[in-house]
Structure formats: structure tokens, C-alpha cells
Amino acid sequence: xxxxxxxxxxxxxxxxxxxxxxxxxxxxxxxxxxxxxxxxxxxxxxxxxxxxxxxxxxxxxxxxxxxxxxxxxxxxxxxxxxxxxxxxxxxxxxxxxxxxxxxxxxxxxxxxxxxxxxxxxxxxxxxxxxxxxxxxxxxxxxxxxxxxxxxxxxxxxxxxxxxxxxxxxxxxxxxxxxxxxxxxxxxxxxxxxxxxxxxxxxxxxxxxxxxxxxxxxxxxxxxxxxxxxxxxxxxxxxxxxxxxxxxxxxxxxxxxxxxxxxxxxxxxxxxxxxxxxxxxxxxxxxxxxxxxxxxxxxxxxxxxxxxxxxxxxxxxxxxxxxxxxxxxxxxxxxxxxxxxxxxxxxxxxx
Amino acid sequence: xxxxxxxxxxxxxxxxxxxxxxxxxxxxxxxxxxxxxxxxxxxxxxxxxxxxxxxxxxxxxxxxxxxxxxxxxxxxxxxxxxxxxxxxxxxxxxxxxxxxxxxxxxxxxxxxxxxxxxxxxxxxxxxxxxxxxxxxxxxxxxxxxxxxxxxxxxxxxxxxxxxxxxxxxxxxxxxxxxxxxxxxxxxxxxxxxxxxxxxxxxxxxxxxxxxxxxxxxxxxxxxxxxxxxxxxxxxxxxxxxxxxxxxxxxxxxxxxxxxxxxxxxxxxxxxxxxxxxxxxxxxxxxxxxxxxxxxxxxxxxxxxxxxxxxxxxxxxxxxxxxxxxxxxxxxxxxxxxxxxxxxxxxxxxxxxxxxxx
Numbered sequence: 001x002x003x004x005x006x007x008x009x010x011x012x013x014x015x016x017x018x019x020x021x022x023x024x025x026x027x028x029x030x031x032x033x034x035x036x037x038x039x040x041x042x043x044x045x046x047x048x049x050x051x052x053x054x055x056x057x058x059x060x061x062x063x064x065x066x067x068x069x070x071x072x073x074x075x076x077x078x079x080x081x082x083x084x085x086x087x088x089x090x091x092x093x094x095x096x097x098x099x100x101x102x103x104x105x106x107x108x109x110x111x112x113x114x115x116x117x118x119x120x121x122x123x124x125x126x127x128x129x130x131x132x133x134x135x136x137x138x139x140x141x142x143x144x145x146x147x148x149x150x151x152x153x154x155x156x157x158x159x160x161x162x163x164x165x166x167x168x169x170x171x172x173x174x175x176x177x178x179x180x181x182x183x184x185x186x187x188x189x190x191x192x193x194x195x196x197x198x199x200x201x202x203x204x205x206x207x208x209x210x211x212x213x214x215x216x217x218x219x220x221x222x223x224x225x226x227x228x229x230x231x232x233x234x235x236x237x238x239x240x241x242x243x244x245x246x247x248x249x250x251x252x253x254x255x256x257x258x259x260x261x262x263x264x265x266x267x268x269x270x271x272x273x274x275x276x277x278x279x280x281x282x283x284x285x286x287x288x289x290x291x292x293x294x295x296x297x298x299x300x301x302x303x304x305x306x307x308x309x310x311x312x313x314x315x316x317x318x319x320x321x322x323x324x325x326x327x328x329x330x331x332x333x334x335x336x337x338x339x340x341x342x343x344x345x346x347x348x349x350x
Numbered sequence: 351x352x353x354x355x356x357x358x359x360x361x362x363x364x365x366x367x368x369x370x371x372x373x374x375x376x377x378x379x380x381x382x383x384x385x386x387x388x389x390x391x392x393x394x395x396x397x398x399x400x401x402x403x404x405x406x407x408x409x410x411x412x413x414x415x416x417x418x419x420x421x422x423x424x425x426x427x428x429x430x431x432x433x434x435x436x437x438x439x440x441x442x443x444x445x446x447x448x449x450x451x452x453x454x455x456x457x458x459x460x461x462x463x464x465x466x467x468x469x470x471x472x473x474x475x476x477x478x479x480x481x482x483x484x485x486x487x488x489x490x491x492x493x494x495x496x497x498x499x500x501x502x503x504x505x506x507x508x509x510x511x512x513x514x515x516x517x518x519x520x521x522x523x524x525x526x527x528x529x530x531x532x533x534x535x536x537x538x539x540x541x542x543x544x545x546x547x548x549x550x551x552x553x554x555x556x557x558x559x560x561x562x563x564x565x566x567x568x569x570x571x572x573x574x575x576x577x578x579x580x581x582x583x584x585x586x587x588x589x590x591x592x593x594x595x596x597x598x599x600x601x602x603x604x605x606x607x608x609x610x611x612x613x614x615x616x617x618x619x620x621x622x623x624x625x626x627x628x629x630x631x632x633x634x635x636x637x638x639x640x641x642x643x644x645x646x647x648x649x650x651x652x653x654x655x656x657x658x659x660x661x662x663x664x665x666x667x668x669x670x671x672x673x674x675x676x677x678x679x680x681x682x683x684x685x686x687x688x689x690x691x692x693x694x695x696x697x698x699x700x701x702x703x704x705x706x707x
Contacts, residue, residue, distance in 0.1 A: 241648050
């Protein structure tokens with residue numbers, strides 16, 4: 001598979017009077033042509049910032065700096081001037097967001113909003129462009145596209161709005177679609193439909209998709225490869241089957257076990273990762289995950305682990321081999337269920 | 351009940367007989383039978399009249415948010431109410447909390463007419479019915495330390511004042527797994543999980559018997575969600591409280607619920623003990639909800655019951671069965687007659703003309 005997008009050492013820094021923050025730290029990954037890559041992380045892990053940095057959507061100034069490389073089919077994106085970047089956005093890379101109703105203009109009909117995106121390509125006559133709008137709406141699974149084109153965002157459901165946004169994103173026939181939590185605001189039954197749509201578009205158009213999500217289930221069911229982010233760093237990446245089959249980072253393992261699932265054996269206690277995600281302003285020294293990690297030792301508290309390759313996976317963990325082999329990620333609730341999943345201080349408090 | 355329902359009843363009992371005597375369910379069920387239900391909801395209806403648009407003729411449209419729901423929750427039981435947005439699950443929760451007035455129907459709490467309570471009686475009784483909502487940041491006063499917020503709950507019920515109240519706050523925070531020193535912090539200084547623990551501490555301050563938890567963990571990060579679910583389970587063991595656990599997803603309720611009710615457009619479409627609902631869903635909607643939840647495991651492909659379209663508006667319901675517009679099994683009769691919630695086995699009922707057996 002040829003690589004469409006290559007990101008190398010992407011670092012986003014934000015400086016203010018009080019803080020010197022690294023929102024994204026040295027992230028490197030690739031997305032192949034026609035590949036769906038899921039970027040998974042909890043809130044504040046830096047996944048949206050990464051996507052925005054690649055698309056040049058961050059306001060870069062003396063406070064916000066973006067370092068590293070992001071090459072789209074060999075062309076460096078981070079060095080482009082705003083005018084050139086605008087040509088890339090929409091035509092080569094498109095993005096859709098979490099809140100579909102908020103992303104559409106409430107006083108413009110859905111068809112007119114798609115037409116706006118079609119017109120930016122400046123090709124074809126007006127009637128041809130109108131036909132293209134209907135085609136696009138139909139291709140994202142909107143039934144009765146002629147009628148829907150005349151309606152306004154408030155008249156249709158959230159799922160329909162998300163489909164319309166996907167149609168807008170597809171207007172320029174992009175090679176890469178970045179979908180930032182596209183189904184988080186939707187109901188599960190509608191989520192399944194939208195995810196299927198993304199997979200179908202990938203197959204039909206050989207389009208690559210970067211799917212940003214907090215849901216390991218969505219990643220498992222949709223992606224070819226998975227990137228796991230924690231506290232601004234990529235902690236693990238690899239093919240979906242490997243990531244879920246034998247995670248090499250304790251955080252990945254913890255996330256997999258923490259997801260409540262409908263088909264798991266039922267027990268009173270869920271497996272929980274103790275503590276919470278640190279804020280960007282007070283990330284611990286060494287490995288950012290070490291205060292919550294069951295495998296952490298002295299080295300983890302002092303030295304930041306670099307990414308290492310283990311088979312098909314790349315993990316940033318000093319004890320990745322042990323994490324993979326010992327399967328400690330299948331954190332079990334301790335005897336009586338009292339101790340596991342709590343920080344020592346919380347345990348003492350009980 | 352039609353006579354043909356009797357046969358499957360006996361068969362179902364045979365099949366699940368062994369399971370029922372399991373350690374988990376046995377004593378609980380016995381207790382529920384001995385004490386009777388803690389909360390009973392009878393045919394509760396809540397309609398909202400919309401304003402008639404002058405450019406459209408006809409009567410003012412009515413949103414049938416809750417349209418005839420009956421359920422009961424036993425002592426120390428967790429009843430999970432599941433459904434997609436707009437199904438009326440939150441309205442039902444708010445009706446039980448008396449934040450909304452029902453159009454008709456009855457709610458009995460410990461045998462008393464819960465909806466008739468007024469004044470001091472109501473204030474007294476409110477101690478026993480508490481709520482936890484989705485957004486803890488919105489539920490806490492931003493200008494007040496979280497300790498003060500919890501203390502206010504004690505004050506409202508005249509439970510403790512001054513030094514004694516502060517001691518009690520420390521105890522409450524400890525019981526939800528927070529260091530008592532956090533009482534001096536403001537909500538914005540805490541993480542999402544810690545804030546939700548504070549609202550839990552506040553809810554249990556008055557020693558409630560019943561807690562409505564409306565999407566209590568939905569806004570939390572996955573790694574923290576599990577902690578709060580475990581906390582709620584622990585509190586149930588130690589305080590003997592019952593939960594009405596409202597959620598949009600079946601996965602989150604799996605570990606908590608004793609019984610599950612699935613709602614669709616204002617009605618219960620299926621009700622069953624959790625174990626049975628997850629292993630053998632009877633209503634096509636329940637089945638679809640189960641298969642739509644993506645499993646965090648690439649080797650289990652979804653089981654393929656996929657729904658078309660989205661939930662219709664509660665202001666213009668389809669004729670007959672409310673689910674028929676999205677149902678893969680819909681036939682002519684579903685258009686004509688609305689199926690009634692019928693018992694198909696002990697503790698199990700389903701509203702469908704063609705239930706799975």
C-alpha cells in the first residue's frame with residue numbers, strides 16, 4: 001500500500017504567561033491510500049489538535065507553534081501558505097466534525113450548502129452542478145435527495161445532517177477524509193449506518209479516512225489500523241487485529257477492558273483504569289501514563305519512553321514486551337473487588 | 351392474557367430455572383417479593399402540547415413523550431431504562447423526580463401516592479428520592495466549593511449543621527472515593543470523574559432509598575466511566591439503595607442492571623431480567639440495539655440486524671406499532687394494530703406481533 005499521508009515528529013506547542021504546554025508531542029504515523037485509520041484517545045489527549053494541525057486549521061502565531069512534517073503524497077503541508085492550503089482543503093483533504101447540526105448554516109437549505117462546495121470547483125454549468133448536488137446527496141445514502149436538498153438543517157435529523165456534511169466533504173473528491181468524532185452525537189443505530197457509509201465510500205472511491213474517536217468499539221469495527229493517543233503522545237499504533245489481539249501498551253489494554261460491552265460475561269464490577277487523564281499543564285515526568293499504570297517502575301517515572309517496534313506494532317513503553325506477554329491488561333478485579341481499579345490513596349480512603 | 355401465552359410461560363421457567371437460583375439473583379428476588387416494590391409506576395402519560403403554527407391548519411401538535419408506561423422497581427434493585435434520544439426515558443425520570451407533571455397516571459413510592467405529596471411531606475420524601483445527571487459541571491455551583499455544595503444538601507434536609515455538617519461532608523466524600531481535602535476545591539479544579547463523584551456524594555447525603563441516574567456516566571471518559579459504575583454498584587451494596595439507571599446504550603447498563611426496560615417513542619417495548627435480555631432479546635428493536643453497539647474486538651463482526659432510518663417524531667407517530675417504520679419484520683398487521691406489552695415468561699414482557707422466541 002502506498003502511503004498517502006506521512007506525519008513525522010508532529011509537535012504542537014502552546015505558550016502562555018503561565019504555561020508552556022506541549023499539546024501534541026512528537027507524533028509520527030502514516031495513512032495509506034484507501035485505508036481507514038482510527039485515532040483513539042480520551043478527551044484532552046490531543047487527537048483533534050493533531051488533525052487540525054495537519055489541515056492548517058490551528059492559528060499559528062507566537063503562542064501556538066507547529067513543528068515536524070506532514071506530507072500528503074510527498075508534498076509538505078505544514079510549510080504551505082494559507083492560499084495554497086485552501087486549495088488542499090476540500091479538494092485533497094476534507095474534514096467533518098462532531099456536531100453536524102452546528103456545522104451547517106441554519107438559514108441556508110441543505111442543497112444550497114452542498115452546491116456551494118460543488119461550485120468551488122468551478123466546473124460545469126449550473127444545471128450540471130445541481131445534478132451533482134443530487135448525486136452527492138444520493139451517494140451518502142440520503143433517500144429522496146430532491147426533497148432533502150430543499151429542506152433546512154432544523155427540519156431533518158442529526159444523522160441526516162451528518163450525511164449532508166459528508167456529501168459536502170466529498171464535493172471536491174478528496175483523497176483523505178478526516179472525520180472528527182463523526183458519530184459521537186448520534187444514536188447507536190444511526191452510528192452504525194454512518195460508519196458503514198464511511199467504509200463504503202472508502203471502497204468505492206479508494207479514499208483514505210482518518211477517523212478520530214474515543215470509542216474503542218468504533219475503532220475495532222471500522223478501522224484497518226489504530227493509533228492510540230494519551231496525554232499528547234502516540235503511545236501505540238498498529239493493525240487493528242494486533243492492537244486488539246495483543247496490545248503492547250498497558251494503556252491500550254486498559255482501554256480495551258474498560259469498554260463495557262454487550263457480549264461480555266456479566267460481572268458486578270467493571271475493569272477500571274485508576275485515576276484520571278492528566279491535564280496538559282500538569283503531565284507527570286517520565287511516561288505520562290505511569291501514575292495509572294500497573295507495570296510502572298522507577299524508570300517509567302523518570303525517563304520518557306520512545307516509540308519502539310514490536311512485530312507489527314509500535315509502542316512507546318519501557319515494558320512493552322511484558323505488557324504484551326503477561327496480558328496484564330486484562331486487569332482483573334481483585335479478591336472481593338475492593339482494591340482493584342483504585343489509586344492507593346483512594347484505597348486507603350475506603 | 352390470551353390462553354396461548356400460558357404454554358411458553360411454563361417452558362421459559364424450565365429453561366431458566368437453574369439460572370434463577372444463582373447466587374446473584376436468588377436472595378435479591380426473594381427480598382423483592384417479601385418487601386414488595388419500592389417504586390411503582392402505573393400507566394404514566396406525559397404529553398406536551400406544542401404551539402399551533404398559524405400558517406398550518408388543524409389542532410396543535412402534541413408530543414407524546416411518555417405514553418403509558420408501567421414499571422416497578424424493587425428494593426436494592428437496579429432498573430435500567432434504555433432507548434435512543436427522544437424515546438422519553440429522561441422525561442420518565444423527571445416525572446418520577448416530580449420535575450415534570452404527568453398528564454395522567456400514578457406513581458407510588460413505598461405504597462404512598464407519590465404524586466399527591468405536597469409541602470412539608472414532599473420535602474421530607476424528597477430526601478428518599480434523589481438524582482444524578484449527565485453533566486456534573488452543570489450540576490455544581492461554579493462559585494461554591496464542592497464541600498459547600500454537599501453541605502447544602504445536608505442543610506436542606508436539616509440533617510447537620512456547622513462542625514457536624516463538615517464532618518459528615520468529609521465522610522460522604524470518602525465514601526465516594528475522594529480525599530476529604532478536596533472539599534475545599536471548586537468544581538473547575540476537579541476532573542470530570544471527580545466531579546461526578548461529588549454529585550453522587552450529594553445525592554446520598556440524605557440517605558436516599560431511590561436514585562434516578564440519568565446518563566450518569568455518559569459524559570465521562572471510558573477509563574473513568576468504569577470507576578463511576580463500580581462506585582454506584584458499591585454504594586448499592588452498602589446503602590441498599592435502588593437505582594433507575596437511564597442510558598442510551600445497552601452496554602453501560604449490562605454490569606449494573608438487574609432488570610432492563612427498553613423504550614421506544616414513549617412506550618416500553620420490552621422488559622426483562624438483564625441476563626435474559628442480553629442473551630435472548632425478544633423485540634426486534636432490542637436486538638438491533640444490541641447488534642448496533644460496536645464491540646471493542648475486530649473479530650466479532652456485528653450480527654447484522656441493521657435498522658433503516660431514524661426515530662420518527664413523537665409528535666406524529668406512525669399508525670399501529672410505533673417501531674414498524676424501521677422494523678425488519680414489519681407486516682400488514684403492524685400497520686393496523688399496536689401490539690400490547692404482554693408477559694411471555696416470568697418477569698419478561700414484550701410488545702411485538704412477532705417476538706423472537
